[in-house]
Every structure is written in structure tokens, then in C-alpha cells.
Amino acid sequence: MSFPDGFLWGAGTSAYQIEGHHGRGESVWDVFCRRPGAVEGGGDGSRACDSFVRWREDVELVKELGLGAYRFSTGWSRVMPDGAHADPKALDHYERFTDALLEAGAEPVLTLNHWDMPASLTWAERSSVNAFTSYAQAVADRLADRVTWWITQNEPWIIALLGYQLGLHAPGVADLGTAVKAGHHVLLGHGAAADVLHAFPGTKAGAALSLFPCDPATGSAADRAAARGSDGYVNRWYLDPLLGDGYPADMREHWERALGHGLDFVRDGDEAAIGGRSDFLGVNYYTRRVMAAAPPDPFPWKVVGPSGDVARTDEGWEINPGALRDLLVGLSRRFPGTPLMITENGGVFGDTPTHDGRVHDDRRIAYLRDHVAAVESAIEAGADVRGYLHWSLMDNFEWALGYRPRFGLVHVDYATGARTVKDSGRYYARLIAGGGQAPALPRIEAFG
Template sequence: MSFPDGFLWGAGTSAYQIEGHHGRGESVWDEFCRRPGAVEGGGDASRACDSFLRWREDVELIRELGLGAYRFSTGWSRVMPEGTRADPKALDHYERFVDALLDAGVEPVLTLNHWDMPAGMSWAERSTAHAFASYAGAVAERLADRVTWWITQNEPWIIALLGYQLGLHAPGVADLGTAVKAGHHVLLGHGAAADVLHAHAGVMAGAALSLFPCDPATGSEADWAAAAGSDGYVNRWYLDPLLGDGYPADTREHWERALGHDLAFVLDGDEAAIGGRSDFLGINYYTRRVMAAAPADPFPWRVVGPSGDVARTDEGWEINPGALRDLLIGLSRRFPGTPLMITENGGVFGDAPTHDGRVHDTRRIAYLRDHVAAVGEAVDAGADVRGYLHWSLMDNFEWALGYRPRFGLVHVDYATGVRTIKDSGRYYARLIAGGGTAPALPRIEAFG
């Protein structure tokens, strides 16, 4: 494998998951966390990793791991506590943080919306796209001269699915029609923010999509149709308007049948305002979906796997690096000329510090090795991949799942805030130093 010169090796976090509440405004997630039973264990992100105050320590961790890039988000509810006017002190903070990253030789990858927005706002409202553009402008005015890589929206499908269709994330709405509308407005927000960003020279703007390859459970025509329907619902409904020729006709017809009406909220000119603005595509990959036909309404498909004895994370998700390789190759062929970046890839492994004070997370080491190898195979096959950002730098508040799932290369003791680099973090540092060439899986005692 040979990764191109300038390939970005890094990791990511998001503001709401690590910063804590200190000095910011009320978020839709603050409201959601106060709902009884909304968050596993009843926790919230009032402290999280306390990174708003401990950011210098986090920059040193990034430096120690040898990361060449760091994905983070500016908190919308921090930058605009009331949703309208920017707080200069918040922008001062992010300016200091970006300068510290650059001083450490680290490329900032900035996300504008990683699910955190001021209380009272909703993607169900078209006006939110315009408010988002104003927020993007305030951040860009301060940072566009130093930040090249900008992610407008993180995982539009997950925002629509969990926030507005199932009610499992903020703002906790459970209505299919509202979810489809919200997803459209998220994409409109991408287009509006990208226009603002492109007013600044040298900026690369894109969205990060949660992409799940959809495979049929059997070779039957019905299961193939189910996989294609799922692919439209999960992937193409967002990929095509961003990078192609507008919303895919088959999925649009599905929504109109399911909702019983036309998508009147998609106005003339909307698709043109979304498309043609992505300088790259961010890819969040975790696993795949295996689909079978089903008589369910409104979805004539169901997830049936992967089943059986396959490698899984502690969250039960199949570990399948080959699907990532094939996804990257397929995207590069379908959207030639669009650079790709792995903006999230990781797994839940609950290893804790042992008697020696270290975290011997050998399963995450194997996960890293195999997924980086898959990216390398895609690059060798011609995919234009510009970077790999592991999720996540550190254990953090995992939304409705609270503090149980641990994704980090760095262990966080939530009671004290103490950070401990896991064996996987040290392995990743060696892998980066080798330009992506994976060292052999080491004995635990090899890490000092």
C-alpha cells in the first residue's frame, strides 16, 4: 500500500460530546437530556470531558500521538448562545484552539453542525437553513484564513432518523413527514453554508455522511430490491443531491407513497441550491446493512443482519473493513473528481485500565490495522482518498447512549477527567509514523 503525499492521519471529536457546558448557551441537547429516560444512565454532557477548559491538555495529546489532522466542531449553541448573534468570547476560544493546533503542526478539520444547535431551533423549519448560514459566516470570518477543511453537516440521515423520525435524539420528534422535511432542510443548510464558506479563498467545503453499504440477504429479486430501497433511504437520498443530479427518483417516489402526498417542501431551485457545492465528501463508516424484503409499511425492507458468527464490536456491530474498501472504490467511480475523506471510523470496545495503569485494547488495534489496510487497498485501486480520521480521539458523551460506549484512542476517567492513552493510541502513532504501514500486532508489554 502507498498513501499519497499529504495524506491526513488524524482523529475526531465533537463539541457537545467533550467540551462541557462551561460558558455556552442552552442547546436542544440540554433540553433533550432532561427528559426522563432519554439518556442511558440518566447522564448529560454538563461536564463530559471538560475539554473547553482542558483544551491545552488535549492539544498535547494530539501532539503526542503524532496526529497530522484533528477533526473538531464549533458548538453552534456556544458561538450563538441565543441563536442570532455571535459571542466574541466563544470565537476567541476557537481561534486560540486552531492556532494551537497549527503550532503543533496539526491540520484543523472543522465541523459546523455536529448535532448541536441552540435551544428553540429545529431543522423542521426552513428558516433554520438561513440561520445556519449566518452561523457559518460568523465562524468563517474568524477562521477561514487558517482552516482549509470545513464540514458543514454531520450525518444528515442520522439527524433526520433519530432526531425527527424515531425521537431517540434531540429534539425528540417522532414523525416521518417531519423527518423527511428536516433532512431536506439540513441539505439546504449545507448549500447555504458552503456558499458562505466559498467566499473565502482556499476553503474546502463538504458534508460528512453516515454511509452504510446495503447488501441483500439472499440472491432473490425481492431481497435485491430491498437492498436497493434501503440504499436509497440511507445513502443515495443524501449522496445524489450533494454530488449528483438531485434527489433519486425511486426514493422520492417511495416517500410520496409513504407520506401520501408530494414533497411540497422541496421548492423549485432547492436541488440546485444543494448540489455543486461540495469540494470533497466526508465518509463516516462503521458497518453495513444486510436487507430482506418485508411487507412493512412504510418500508418494504428490514435489516436482518449481518447474522451469525462474525467479528463484532461491543455494541454488536459487525466489523467489516472489506465493505469500507468497496464503498470507497464504488464512490470514486460513481463520483469521479470528488475527493474522499474518512471523517469517522471506529468501534466500541470497553477495555478499562488494568493493574498496570494501561488500557490493553488489542481489539481496537486489530480494528485500526484492518480498516487502514482497507483504505490503502482502495487507494491502490484508484480511489482519491485524502485522509483517515479515527473516531474518536477520546472516550466521550455518546449522545442517548450516555457514557457507556467507549470509542476513544484515549481513555477518560469521567470522575476525574484524567486521560490515559490506550495501547491502540500508541499503535496508531506508530502506524502514522510509518506512513500507514501497519506494524505487526504487538505484545501488550511492547507498549511503554
């Protein structure tokens, strides 16, 4: 395999998922986790991986694996506990952490909002954009002289869908109209934060979108229309205002029908304040959606697959590296001139230490190898991909799913905090050292 010079090989985490409380302000997730039944197993992020204290160990892991990049987030509720005023001690911590990453040879990829907004704020209100702008300014004032890659917002669709439409994530609101409005405010926050960042020479600002290729279940016109509608709902509603010419007309019409009124929260000038500010696009890819037509309630489509005997993670998600390849090629053709970075890609595999003390997660090794090969194939087909950041560096708190799913290259014993590099982490280190060449492991069979 061959990858461009300067290609970033790395992994990612987020503050709430690994840090533990340790003096941060209350976030919307702290409040949400106290709801009975909100989190599988009743867990929360009060301890997580204890990384706020054990951050030096985490930097050593980054160094041991030879990662050239590390994606992390500054905890919004830590930096601005009350949502309005910055805590210098929190910024001191992230400054030390960033310096340590650079000393370890890892490029920092910094996420500003990875879902842990202060409990005093809500994306349902437009005022959250101003609060986010102040937060971005506080972090940039400290770190923009050392951090090139900035992710403003992580997965706007998931914030809107799970946080405000279905109520399955913080803040636990279940209202369709509020969800659409919240998603718009998240995008406005991206534009405002990007303007802050671009005042600092050399910074690159982008948003990380959860992108799901949408395929029709059959060749029928109805199922093809369902896949197109799903693509608008999941992908284009966010891609187009960020990288294109504003919100797509077909989805604007859909929302007006579904809500029974116009989108009056999209004010004159809003789309111009969102677009034209992305120096790159972060691509979070896990799987695809197979769609069929359905009665509109409120969507005239439904997810029906993939079904049958396909390779899956332990969470039941289809493993389809080919869809990643096609996604990257399609994005580069649709938005030429916008570099791409894989900001999340990974799978749930529940392997734990065996009698020899090691974690033999062969399925994650095959997953890694096959998805990296898909990225290389996309680059050969003309996609401008600048990096691959595996999700995640270590097992961590997986939001409403609690501590059951394990995504990490590093196993975490949550009772003790002990870290153990899995076989997949060792494999990834060898792959990085080889410039993207997959080490020969004949006992590992490819998926699919």
C-alpha cells in the same frame, strides 16, 4: 503500505461530546437530556470530558500521537447562544484552539453542525437554514484564513432518522413527514454554508455522511430490491443531491407513497442550491446493513443481519473492513472528481486501565490495522481518498447511549477527567510515523 503524499492521519471529536457546558447557550441536546429515560444512565453533556477548560491537554494529546489532522466542531449553541447573535468570547476560544492545533502541526478539520444546534431552532423549519448561514459566516469570518477543511453538516440521515423520525435523539420528534422535511433543510444548510465558505480563498467545504453499504440477505429478487431501497433511504437520498443530479426519482416516489402527498417543501431551485458545492465528501463508516424484503410499513425492507458468528464490536456492530474498501471504490467510480475523506471510523471496545495503569485494547488495534489496510486497498483500486480520521480521539459522551460506549484512542476517567493513552493510541502513533505502515504486532490477530 503506501499512501499519497499529504495524506491526512488524524482523529475526531465534537463539541457537545467533550467540552462541557462552561457558559454555552442551551442546545437541543440539553433539553433532550432532561427527558426521563432519554439517555442511558441519565447522563448529559454538562461536563463530558471538560475539554473547554482542558483544551491544552487535548492539543498535547494530538501532538503526542503525531496526528497530522484533528477534526473538531465549533459548538453552534456556544457561538450563537440564542441562535441569532454570535458571542465574541466563544469565537475567541476557537481561534486560540485553532492556532494551538496549527502550532502542534495538526491540520484543523472543522465541523459546523455536529448536532448541537441552539434550543431556539429546529430543522423542521426552513428558517433554520438562514440561522445556520449566519452561524457559518460568523465562524468563517474568524477562522477561514487558517482552516482549509470544513464539514458543514454531520450525518444528515442520522439527524433526520433519530432526531425527527424515531425521536431517539434531540429534539425527540417522532414523525415521518417532519423527518423528511428536516433532512431537506439540513442539506439546504450545507449548500448555504458552502456558499459562505467559498467566498474565502482556499477553503474546501463538504458534508460528512453516515454511509452504510446495503447488501441483500439472499440472492432473491425481493431481497435485492430491498437492499436497493435501503441504499436509497440511507445513502442515495443524501449522496445524489449533494454530488449528483438532485434527489433520486425512486426515493422521491417512495416518500410520496409513504407520506400520501407530494414533497412540497422541496421548492423550485432547492436542488440547485444543494448540489455542485462539495469540494470533498466526508465518509463516516462503521458497519453495513443486510436487508430482506418486508411488508411496506412504511418501508418494504428490514434489517436482518448480518447474523451468525461474525466479528463484532462491544456494541454488537459487525466489523467488516472489506465493506469500507468496496464503499470507497464505489463512491469514486460513481462520483469521479470528488475527493473522499474518512471523517469517522471506529468501534466500541470497553477496555479500561489494568493494574499497570495501561489500557490494553488489542481489539481496537486490530480494528484500526484492518480498516487502514482497507483504505489502502481502495486507494490502490483508484479511490481518491485524502485522509483517515479515527473516531474518536478520546472516550466521550455518546449521545443517547450516555457514557457507556468507549470509542477513544485515549481513555477518560469521567470522575476526574484524567486522560490515559490506550495501547491503540500508541499503535496509531507508530502507524502514522511509518506513513501508514502497520507496526508488526504478531500477538494481534486480524478479525474475520
